[in-house]
Amino acid sequence: MFKWNSFPIILLLLIIHFPIFSQNATLQKILKSKTLTVSVNQFYDPFYISDPKEGFPGLDVEIAKDYADYLGVSLRVLPLKSFDEHATRLERGDTQIAIAGISTNLERSKRVNFTDPYLFTSPSGLVNRQVLPPEPEGQIITSVPFRNLLDLSSLSGISFSVLSNSSNHIWLKNNFKKNPIYSYSDDTTALNELKKNNVNVFVADGFRIQAALQKEPNLKSTYLPLLGNVQEEHISMAVQKGDIEFLQSLNFFIKEIRRNGRVNTLTNKYFSSRDWIKN
Template identity: 25%
Template sequence: MLRKILGFTAAAGLAAVMATAAQADAIDDIKARGTLIVGVKADYKPYGYLDPSGAIIGIEPELAQDVATKLGVKLEMVPVVSSNRMQFLEQGKIDLMIATMTDRPDRRKVVLIPDPNYYSSGTNVMAQKAAGLKKWEDLKGKPVCGIQGAFYNKKTQEEFGAEIVAFKGTAEVYTALKQGRCVGFVYDDSALIAQLQDTAQWGDYEMALPTIDDAPWGLAVQLGQDKFAQFMSDMIVGWHKSGRILELETKYGVTNTPFAKAMHDKYK
């Protein structure tokens, strides 16, 4: 019996050591590699998108560069979409995910989301002015474009009766809108506001519905990487304290959001 107890104790101790090592290795491995690999959006202006040269730019890529700079390593960005971003992190294809992900309890079971949240947005619809939408119920029976994996698709369909036409990325959605395949696009209000500023492209469109379901965004690391998560938590606090998020919103044409202003006031 004593040998069994000692055996269990040794096994538990080894597991604890291995868990601690795994937590330490996330940052250590990044530094040893000399490169931080971050999953970001490449089709979600202004948060992550391609410039004319094909480089990924935007608010979140700049935040990713902040992290790489702090770690003293180079930055490699991997384009992700809503349907694969958590899988890329789970599979170790990326070290960190900063990709417009709404922070939800079910997602915290899959990936490790540090507190505090770094951003927030609500849900709205960018639609043709001619559609005359005034309330969410006006979507009943109408085809509405959405992004695969976005949580608000289900609500828009089940509560308001819209017929969701899901696409993998925003480029496909905007093409579908131009072709008249959808009456509107259900998406994050902050991104839609930025898109509507391009009046040459979207002068006939509007965001007339009231924003609903304001929800915070969470960046993420792999489960068990507590040391890396704490590092990112400190980074987020620093962004809010310095006004970095507000600065990037202004740089990329987004009116400073209530969330970003409130978090700056809280930490400054």
Template identity: 20%
Template sequence: MKKNMLVSLLLVMVLVLAACGTKDASNAGEGETQDKVYRVGIDTTYPPFEYEDKNGEYTGIDIDLIKAIAEDQNFKIDFKPMDFGGIIPAMQAGQLDVAIAGMSITDDRKKIVDFTDPYFQAGLTLVVKQGETGITSIEDLAGKKVAAKKGTTGAKFATEKAEEIGFELVQFNDSPAMFQDVANGNSDVLIEDYPVIAYAIAQSTLDLEIVGDRLNGDEYGIAVLKGKNDELLKKMNKGLANLKASGKYDEIINKYLNE
């Protein structure tokens, strides 16, 4: 009798422990989802979208935006700064999960990455040394030396127009070096996204000015490798929509551009 009671007692204990183990495993799974960390490619030479402040902290429109989306959608991020031209190759190599870097949505890029809904309307513009009067449109670039940043839509636009119009194209790895090259008179003009150069001129002592109309109507999007991260893409689109609905999106934009 005592033996049967002992066996029954042991069986009950095993069942209780098994139930506890199942509950713990379930909770662990939830924790793993909440603690998911995505590697985010950024280009910190691209104010007001991405740059380092005086304390060495990453800041800017893109930084604040992806942080707010991550908080809204309950995931974590790990920033990976690099040259803009290396971001998509790093995604292809499996080193990044997502990219937010003032990246224009283009048909060529859509072959490699999937974009979120657009989060900013930019557009390319011409920039010259202050006081330059000989350049006001793309047609005025004949015989000139034109600067652009590698891997950008500005560089692509300039490459497509160089032979047609007849100008020399010089490409740079980062925006500050390109800006300085034109300010020093080494290149005649540069092609850059309007909000980026407008902010750079306003915040620095660069002897530059914007001329003419915008050359196109580029829109920025957040990117993931094509067909590889649909779940994250949905989260980012939902987070972006929530930020716009709550007013947080406008708050971020106004913080840097005062629009």
């Protein structure tokens, strides 16, 4: 018969003999080197800003700095261009975390482990106002007919530009199968195709659209923002496969910065103000 008074001894033996109770390898590496190495998205301001104003290094950089401060180590930031680069650096052990505005999906999860999301977004767009039907004259407008990308499904001949192999690209192919979809290696090129009138709609996540409007407020005169939710996208951190304890540590950190309002503060700092933009 099991004796409950022997339980503390059994628990102590488990702690001694099983590594699950010990400090994980990734945290040991970070604490030993006294450096947290994080990869960020080189082309995704204001998550990372290559030539920042003082006090505005980017939303992802500030979150990474918060985690480094929590661990009591210094922060090294490595700007990269693509998810494949982020995953490869994690696999090699060159970095410990990718904090790069990364949307999660099943295919990507084959190479990395994703944390709980720290932000949520949706496929969004900028549509050339010239392709939208005119508002009826002499009538009181009680609703806005075009709020999200799916509202464009009633229009014919609409063409799109989007970042290649992104979650937004996949969403477009699933929802606008009969429409021309042109994909590009970076969002800047895709947006320029809209500006050059080569396509009718530029598609990206909602944060990317908001950032474009902050940098170029005059875009609103020519293009209508479509920011309504059509599919919940999770923006998460990525870590190397296998280190579950490190993943749990990050998930707790994310839970706390969401609970204490830090994420909201940073979101407002970068997306409710143009203060981060250099004149």
